[in-house]
Amino acid sequence: MQLIGSTTSPYVRRVRLLLQDQPYDFVNLDIYGQGRDELRRRNPALKIPMLIDGQQEVYDSRIIARYLHAKMNVAGLTWDQENQLTLIDAANDSCVTLLLSKRSGLDVEQDILFYNLQRERIMTTLRTLAAMVDEGQFGAWNYPAMCLFCLVDWVEFRDLVDFTGIESLITLRDHYTTQAMVAETDPRQA
Ligand SMILES: N[C@@H](CCC(=O)N[C@@H](CS)C(=O)NCC(=O)O)C(=O)O
Incomplete structure (x- = not known):
């Protein structure tokens, strides 16, 4: 298997965490720079991650996770976990929008509809996710917990959010820093 991604993307990192026990080659692309031509050749959606397994190409982390769960004979996500993932992805997508x-x-702080919507979505999703953490919903190191970990760690790394009132997310991030492949995939060492 080949995983096309970058060392800083939170979407790629979650797949690298999921693949911790699997043999695969990691192709690290600078998608906004020298690696863009290769990205164009690999994925017309122009996004990472993408997975190549033999003849099968798989785009999008959510679909890659579904593909890998099936390949590893691991049960897929419950509907509640799918909803958790939707909240995590909503926050993540809006944070990527702010960063770009x-x-x-x-100026992403300006009081205009587009940025107001992004900031509102980020805070409503993160507050909801923090409340879920408080309820113990991310107590096991499974794929949703990996996704939330990658989101929180990346948002803090990029300094995109004030964590006042949602400190539970930082507590969760700190709790999982000793898990397999977490140190090796830290975006700060990219
Ligand atoms: N829904 C996609 C989102 C992936 C995504 O947005 N990746 C970012 C990198 S963090 C990207 O490729 N952005 C390129 C762009 O927006 O032009 C997934 O889950 O894989």
Whole structure:
């Protein structure tokens, strides 16, 4: 298997954590720089991660996880876990939007509809996820917990969110830092 990604993407990191026991080659691309031509050749959606397993190409972390769970004969996610993932992805997508906006020289703090919507979504999803953590919903190191871990660690690394009132997310991140492949996939060492 080959995983196409980058060392900083939270979506790629969750798949690397899921693949911890599997043999695979990691292709690290700078998708906004030198690796963009290869990304164009590999995935018309122009996003990472993507997985190649023999003749089968799989796009999108959510579908890759479904593919790997089936391949590893591991039970798929429950509907409640699918909902957790939707909340995590909603926050993550909006945070990526903020980061790309900042890199484009845009002021993401301005009081305009587009950024107000992103910031509102980020805070409603993160508050809901923090409450779920308080209820013990992410107590096992499974795929949803890996996804939440990667989101929180990346958001803190990129300094995109004020964690006041949602400190449970940082507590969860700190709790899981000793798990397999977490140190090796830290975006700070990219
Ligand atoms: N839904 C996708 C999202 C992946 C995604 O947004 N990846 C980012 C990197 S963190 C990306 O490739 N962004 C490229 C772009 O937005 O142009 C997934 O879960 O794989």
